[in-house]
Amino acid sequence: MHRPEGDGPVATEVVPLAPAKTVDEVRRPEVTGTAALLVNDRGQYLLHLRDAHKEICDPGTWSLLGGAPEPGETAYQAVTRELREEVELTVPDLVPFALLRCSTPDGTVQGCIQVFLGHWNGDAAALPLTEGVLLHWFDVGTLPRLTMCDWAAEAVRRHQDELCGATEGSRGRS
Secondary structure, eight states, X not given: OBOOSSSSOBOOSBOOOOOOSSGGGOOOOOEEEEEEEEEOTTSOEEEEEXXXXXXXXXXTSEEOEEEOOOTTOOHHHHHHHHHHHHHOOOOTTOEEEXXXXXXXXXXXXXXXXXXXXXXXXXXXXXXXOOSSSEEEEEOTTTGGGSBBOHHHHHHHHHHHHHHHHHHHHHHHTO
16 A cells, blocks of 8 residues: 655644643644544445645545644544545544644655544445545555555554454464
8 A cells, every 4th residue: 555656644643742740741743634444344435536637745645534724623623524524424433543744745744644443334336425536445455556645544554453453363362
């Protein structure tokens, strides 16, 4: 899972929160974007093909639905608003999943993307897409063949790692 060379943001790591001595020293990274990692009962991921010829982040890549928070909006409010605006979708069980660093290919940090995890079983083709080109469900085995933005690929990889850990943990308790 990779993205072509370009100037758009990429991400490859979870943002570490440095240990603090006092509450005043805790500095949360600025959330500059939000995304919804939506999974269905078959374990497929809902991906969004972004416009290729617009001046946007990660043009022409498969990504997650989402967008930037508006002033005064929490990350949760932003992701739920973006889902409504982009595809008229409400996902009531969204939970924070990962905070990913967003940086350019040269390593310049541009902020962080708060990824929320949710479950939805609908028909992607039936959603009224207002941004981008296409929505589609993908099996995890297909993902390496797609051009994905790095931070979305990282979110899926972390979810797969979590699932594998849960499977191994349940085997160990038998």
